[in-house]
Amino acid sequence: MENLLTVREIAETLQKSEETVKRWLRSGKFPNAYKENDKQGWRIPHQDLQTFLNSNKHLHLNKTKTTNHNQLPTPQDEDSKELVLLAYQAVTMTSPTESMMNILSHIGIKRTLEILLIMQQSPNKVKNPEGFIKKAISKGWIPTTLPIKKDRNIARIQNNRSVDNQQRPLPFYNWLEQD
Numbered sequence: 001m002e003n004l005l006t007v008r009e010i011a012e013t014l015q016k017s018e019e020t021v022k023r024w025l026r027s028g029k030f031p032n033a034y035k036e037n038d039k040q041g042w043r044i045p046h047q048d049l050q051t052f053l054n055s056n057k058h059l060h061l062n063k064t065k066t067t068n069h070n071q072l073p074t075p076q077d078e079d080s081k082e083l084v085l086l087a088y089q090a091v092t093m094t095s096p097t098e099s100m101m102n103i104l105s106h107i108g109i110k111r112t113l114e115i116l117l118i119m120q121q122s123p124n125k126v127k128n129p130e131g132f133i134k135k136a137i138s139k140g141w142i143p144t145t146l147p148i149k150k151d152r153n154i155a156r157i158q159n160n161r162s163v164d165n166q167q168r169p170l171p172f173y174n175w176l177e178q179d
Contacts, residue, residue: 003045003046004043004044004045004046005043005044005045005046005049006041006042006043006044007021007022007025007041007042007044010044010049013049022042024052025042025044029052030044030045030048030049030052031048032044032045032047032048033045033048077105080105080108080109081101081105083109084096084101084104084105084109084112085101087109087112087113087116088100088101088104088112088116088129090116091116091119091120091129092119092126092129094129097130100129100130100133103133103134103137104133107137111137114142114143115133115136115137115141117143118136118141118142118143118145119132119133119136121143
């Protein structure tokens with residue numbers, strides 16, 4: 001019997017998402033793949049995978065997957081993590097959590113320093129540094145981005161006054177002509 005692979009196995013091998021592999025299946029890049037039922041899912045012959053890899057030279061098999069996770073961090077990574085730690089402590093006066101250190105070291109020292117500069121220049125004290133950093137990353141904030149301060153109370157009061165100043169029409173009620 002042929003060596004059959006699942007969508008998950010191909011996704012892990014190629015370091016792609018399962019949805020990407022399913023999209024390739026729908027587009028016909030694995031011509032001999034079949035789906036017996038919904039529970040078992042797609043079965044892709046190993047030969048189809050080899051043909052696909054030969055046609056797409058930029059994709060490579062991840063045969064050394066287990067060795068990648070066991071690599072020791074380079075001294076450059078250690079220096080970068082130490083710089084991130086010191087910068088975070090200088091701005092927030094607290095130590096970052098392990099998850100925050102992972103996020104900050106992942107985005108790089110330059111981007112981390114930009115975000116910490118934004119935090120330091122903030123007109124109000126940042127009460128939730130982790131949330132601020134995550135939002136700065138997702139929104140793409142840069143140090144030259146000017147914060148737009150909205151004074152919500154003033155806007156609400158002005159809005160209420162404008163509604164009160166308008167004369168509301170009184171509904172006409174004729175008490176002589178009752179239904």
